[in-house]
Amino acid sequence: MRTDTLLEQLCKINAIAGFEASASNEIKEIFGRYCDKVWVDTFYNVIGYKKGSSKNGKKIMITAHYDQIGLIVTGYEKNGFLRVSNLGGVDTKALLAREVTVHGKKDVFGVIGAKPPHLLSGDEMKKNVKLTDLFIDTGLPDEELKETVAVGDPVSINSQFVRMVNGCAAGRNLDNRCGVAACVLALEKLKNIEHENDVYVIATVQEEAGLIGAISSSYNIEPDIAVVIDVCHGDMPEADKASTFTLGKGVPVGVGPAFNKNVTQQLLKLADQEGIPTQLCVEAGDPGTEAWAIQVSGMGIAVVEVCIPLRYMHTGAELVNLEDVDTAAALVSKFAAGRTVRLSKEDADDTDTD
Amino acid sequence: MIELVRELAGTYGPSGREDEIRGVIRKKISGKVDELYTDTLGNLIAVKKGNGKRIMLAAHMDEIGVVATYIEENGFIRFSNIGGVSPVFSLGQRVRFANGVCGCVCYEEKLKEPKDLNFSKMFIDIGTNSRERTMEYVSPGDIAVFEAGTIEQNGRYISKALDDRIGCAVLIELIGQLNEVKNEIAFVFTVQEEVGLRGAGTAAYAIKPDLAVAVDVTNTGDTPGCNPLSIELGKGAAVMIKDGRTISHPLVKNKLIDLAKRFDIQYQLEVIEKGGNDAGSIHTTAGGIPSGGVSIPCRYMHSPCEMVDAGDVKNVVKLLKAFIQSED
Numbered sequence: 001m002r003t004d005t006l007l008e009q010l011c012k013i014n015a016i017a018g019f020e021a022s023a024s025n026e027i028k029e030i031f032g033r034y035c036d037k038v039w040v041d042t043f044y045n046v047i048g049y050k051k052g053s054s055k056n057g058k059k060i061m062i063t064a065h066y067d068q069i070g071l072i073v074t075g076y077e078k079n080g081f082l083r084v085s086n087l088g089g090v091d092t093k094a095l096l097a098r099e100v101t102v103h104g105k106k107d108v109f110g111v112i113g114a115k116p117p118h119l120l121s122g123d124e125m126k127k128n129v130k131l132t133d134l135f136i137d138t139g140l141p142d143e144e145l146k147e148t149v150a151v152g153d154p155v156s157i158n159s160q161f162v163r164m165v166n167g168c169a170a171g172r173n174l175d176n177r178c179g180v181a182a183c184v185l186a187l188e189k190l191k192n193i194e195h196e197n198d199v200y201v202i203a204t205v206q207e208e209a210g211l212i213g214a215i216s217s218s219y220n221i222e223p224d225i226a227v228v229i230d231v232c233h234g235d236m237p238e239a240d241k242a243s244t245f246t247l248g249k250g251v252p253v254g255v256g257p258a259f260n261k262n263v264t265q266q267l268l269k270l271a272d273q274e275g276i277p278t279q280l281c282v283e284a285g286d287p288g289t290e291a292w293a294i295q296v297s298g299m300g301i302a303v304v305e306v307c308i309p310l311r312y313m314h315t316g317a318e319l320v321n322l323e324d325v326d327t328a329a330a331l332v333s334k335f336a337a338g339r340t341v342r343l344s345k346e347d348a349d350d351t352d353t354d
Numbered sequence: 355m356i357e358l359v360r361e362l363a364g365t366y367g368p369s370g371r372e373d374e375i376r377g378v379i380r381k382k383i384s385g386k387v388d389e390l391y392t393d394t395l396g397n398l399i400a401v402k403k404g405n406g407k408r409i410m411l412a413a414h415m416d417e418i419g420v421v422a423t424y425i426e427e428n429g430f431i432r433f434s435n436i437g438g439v440s441p442v443f444s445l446g447q448r449v450r451f452a453n454g455v456c457g458c459v460c461y462e463e464k465l466k467e468p469k470d471l472n473f474s475k476m477f478i479d480i481g482t483n484s485r486e487r488t489m490e491y492v493s494p495g496d497i498a499v500f501e502a503g504t505i506e507q508n509g510r511y512i513s514k515a516l517d518d519r520i521g522c523a524v525l526i527e528l529i530g531q532l533n534e535v536k537n538e539i540a541f542v543f544t545v546q547e548e549v550g551l552r553g554a555g556t557a558a559y560a561i562k563p564d565l566a567v568a569v570d571v572t573n574t575g576d577t578p579g580c581n582p583l584s585i586e587l588g589k590g591a592a593v594m595i596k597d598g599r600t601i602s603h604p605l606v607k608n609k610l611i612d613l614a615k616r617f618d619i620q621y622q623l624e625v626i627e628k629g630g631n632d633a634g635s636i637h638t639t640a641g642g643i644p645s646g647g648v649s650i651p652c653r654y655m656h657s658p659c660e661m662v663d664a665g666d667v668k669n670v671v672k673l674l675k676a677f678i679q680s681e682d
């Protein structure tokens with residue numbers, strides 16, 4: 001499947017953190033094309049299963065969250081305005097003057113109102129706008145608004161998926177639909193690779209609201225090894241070099257206490273052998289991804305992480321390089337197949353295998 | 355109801371020291387349920403047997419308090435907080451230790467700015483004048499709760515510790531009202547909610563319910579100069595959509611709303627940014643348990659004069675009764 005077509009389809013889906021139920025079937029349908037079995041669990045995690053060819057294979061879990069950040073209605077103001085709070089880590093600056101969809105009884109178009117600069121006081125000019133200062137202007141008469149939209153209804157940001165000339169794509173929800181796309185592409189590749197391991201590819205829910213889907217999935221699946229695919233920060237002018245990564249120059253692989261050292265080394269070695277470009281993404285502690293929750297699930301799980309660099313995270317104009325999505329899929333599928341990687345008991349961190 | 359609320363709210367039971375309150379609750383419900391036991395952490399679990407869905411209702415029985423950390427030479431007690439205690443609210447209040455000894459919460463007089471008020475500048479005076487005398491009654495590690503009576507006025511209950519003894523009262527009331535149930539209902543009086551939702555998760559892990567509902571209090575947005583919040587005292591049971599820890603599971607949330615509509619039970623919808631209740635630890639337990647909350651709107655939370663509406667409490671009981679009896 002073409003990466004851009006797939007990603008465009010995925011980005012159109014509305015799966016706001018905690019409100020993924022309605023979107024789960026579409027993800028299930030896409031996963032289903034390449035899996036032996038696919039199901040949706042009680043929390044709307046979508047699990048695609050590919051059986052391994054050997055009884056001695058390992059259980060590999062690959063996760064990418066499919067929820068997106070958004071807003072939630074908290075109350076009404078007169079004249080068709082709604083008050084809101086956040087679902088996940090929204091950037092209020094980036095919300096100003098955005099077009100949104102309020103998912104009430106029916107979808108309602110709205111804009112996030114911003115005071116024009118002419119009306120801002122000197123103090124207001126300097127301060128970042130608070131979420132409590134933001135309103136959604138729906139233009140609906142108050143009675144109709146109350147009839148259509150309830151407190152607690154989710155709100156998504158409107159934004160088109162755009163193909164750029166340099167092989168990049170821009171739009172909303174690329175965090176982490178590009179990870180989900182890599183999962184689908186990896187499943188597609190696994191159809192043509194003989195693999196000993198049982199592979200569970202999971203599009204998880206509520207990552208943005210506290211890693212909820214990762215916590216429930218890792219408990220239910222109990223994998224031997226988990227691979228998290230998520231975004232990291234892409235390079236841009238003026239940004240800190242240590243925490244940003246060049247687009248199109250290979251996929252950053254997580255390094256740090258959250259990630260199993262030996263399995264990560266095997267992953268990097270495999271990438272080397274296969275000529276798949278990687279970078280190193282150093283995380284001193286909590287990487288802010290599902291790896292942190294999966295690692296301590298049950299009796300502990302060896303986790304590795306493959307990242308896709310993304311610019312302008314948590315805004316309506318995120319940007320990724322499509323080539324990175326393909327690279328992530330190539331690396332993850334090869335790794336999961338376990339043809340060159342030794343996945344043995346000695347994978348525990350405290351064993352010296354060097 | 356007021357008698358039950360008064361007895362529960364007046365009983366000592368800060369986080370980690372729930373023995374006394376658990377004893378009181380146990381007495382009230384023993385003989386009315388099929389199973390009654392205390393787990394390792396101290397959660398009190400009461401089960402009504404049934405063959406349908408397994409449903410867990412959780413109300414925390416712990417309350418906020420203060421813990422003695424150091425005894426000054428002249429007998430004054432330095433202290434720290436157990437749970438979300440506000441230095442401002444504590445000022446000038448009386449506290450009571452497990453042995454019944456009371457103290458006054460005061461502050462260092464040199465302190466000029468209210469914003470500089472914190473527990474390190476405050477102390478408890480139990481009326482002694484030496485470390486030795488104080489130590490006869492209070493040692494570091496001893497925990498005290500705030501002391502305040504319970505009244506009913508203008509259709510409201512006003513008391514300390516309504517968070518969450520009012521939730522405990524709701525569960526006790528439900529146990530009393532239920533006869534035969536189709537579903538299996540686990541009424542859980544949890545420990546250590548105020549210090550990080552510690553008890554509910556382990557109880558849920560053992561019970562493994564199909565659905566869970568936390569029954570706790572929630573803030574209101576109906577007092578002068580408060581932050582905007584669409585919850586009002588007297589406007590019905592609050593069905594939780596989201597708090598700082600949990601986005602309610604659609605199965606639970608939708609069922610509650612449908613039942614409220616069907617049985618014409620007054621309700622409101624709750625979206626809270628910060629803070630979380632027991633649902634927060636239940637819903638991530640054992641591979642995920644669909645969870646939500648039904649809250650009792652409460653003004654001045656974590657103060658010695660918390661206020662809830664008696665009608666709201668009735669509506670919470672009605673809604674939860676419909677929920678646990680519902681067979682679909």
Ligand SMILES: [Zn+2]
Pocket residue numbers: 414517518547570571631
């Ligand atoms: Zn509470």
